[in-house]
Amino acid sequence: MESDSRRSFSKLTVRRVAVLGAGVMGAQIAAHFVNAGIPTVLFDLEAKEGAASALALRAVEQLRKLDPSPLATRRLAAFIEPANYRDDVARLAGCDLVIEAIGERLDWKRELYARIAPHVAPGAVLASNTSGLSLAALSAALPPALRANFCGVHFFNPPRYMHLVELIATDVSDAGMLDALETFLTTALGKGVVRAKDTPNFIANRIGIFSVLTARDPGPRRSYWERAANLSAWYYIRTFSEPDEGDAVLAQNGFPALIGGQDFDDLVDIF
Numbered sequence: 001m002e003s004d005s006r007r008s009f010s011k012l013t014v015r016r017v018a019v020l021g022a023g024v025m026g027a028q029i030a031a032h033f034v035n036a037g038i039p040t041v042l043f044d045l046e047a048k049e050g051a052a053s054a055l056a057l058r059a060v061e062q063l064r065k066l067d068p069s070p071l072a073t074r075r076l077a078a079f080i081e082p083a084n085y086r087d088d089v090a091r092l093a094g095c096d097l098v099i100e101a102i103g104e105r106l107d108w109k110r111e112l113y114a115r116i117a118p119h120v121a122p123g124a125v126l127a128s129n130t131s132g133l134s135l136a137a138l139s140a141a142l143p144p145a146l147r148a149n150f151c152g153v154h155f156f157n158p159p160r161y162m163h164l165v166e167l168i169a170t171d172v173s174d175a176g177m178l179d180a181l182e183t184f185l186t187t188a189l190g191k192g193v194v195r196a197k198d199t200p201n202f203i204a205n206r207i208g209i210f211s212v213l214t215a216r217d218p219g220p221r222r223s224y225w226e227r228a229a230n231l232s233a234w235y236y237i238r239t240f241s242e243p244d245e246g247d248a249v250l251a252q253n254g255f256p257a258l259i260g261g262q263d264f265d266d267l268v269d270i271f
Ligand SMILES: NC(=O)c1ccc[n+]([C@@H]2O[C@H](COP(=O)([O-])OP(=O)(O)OC[C@H]3O[C@@H](n4cnc5c(N)ncnc54)[C@H](O)[C@@H]3O)[C@@H](O)[C@H]2O)c1
Pocket: 021, 022, 023, 024, 025, 026, 044, 045, 055, 101, 102, 103, 104, 105, 108, 112, 129, 130, 131, 132, 154, 155, 156, 157
């Protein structure tokens, strides 16, 4: 018999969504939900000055200016509700699906999960848009009751236009939840879903590393495979280590220290 905190996942009905993180991905993911007719609460950190939800508010304003437009029509921006974790966390209780899209740091995501977990509705699905962090490590930061309904859902940039979404289960993700979420992503959002294993950077970004390396510097300074192996090793260490421990391992192997927010281009320049 199912416990009270679980729902039957023959179908996932999404009446309201929360997106955590109003950055590049979070704001555009929110836009794609309102394109599909689903009202969305867009959270970000509390602003230091002005309105507490100023970060999310600004992100919504910015959506109206992006080209290509993340919004099917600009007026849809009105269905994205800007929010902040200090004042509005109780609004999570009204959301059937919560997608976390904050900066790519295990410690930030874990801290946020501890903060929001008590407010997630029983039976709601919680998913991370991480590009390659360990879903098992993220899941471990959640109370046990939420872990069955947690997985990775990796949208690509720009999310309105990129067809692919990777769906990543942990060992304890509920199989019915994953099927229902996949059906929702394909039918309501028009996405093409591939199931990826919980390995560093999943499928597409691993292939992407090799493509970027080849395109950027095919020269003989280091062999292609050596550079690719270095980059993969950097990513692996960064993904699965605590920052201090990771720095030590990288230093021992002649790699630069961990630097938050580095993107692919920075990494390719390093290697
Ligand atoms: N940018 C991309 O092309 C892309 C593509 C696919 C997936 N992703 C993934 O999506 C997620 C978000 O990436 P992004 O590019 O939108 O990042 P971003 O830097 O544009 O936005 C990050 C957001 O996280 C918030 N934030 C920062 N620290 C926080 C904290 N400690 N607690 C709560 N919120 C915090 C910031 O205020 C900001 O709104 C990451 O996991 C990233 O790997 C990014």
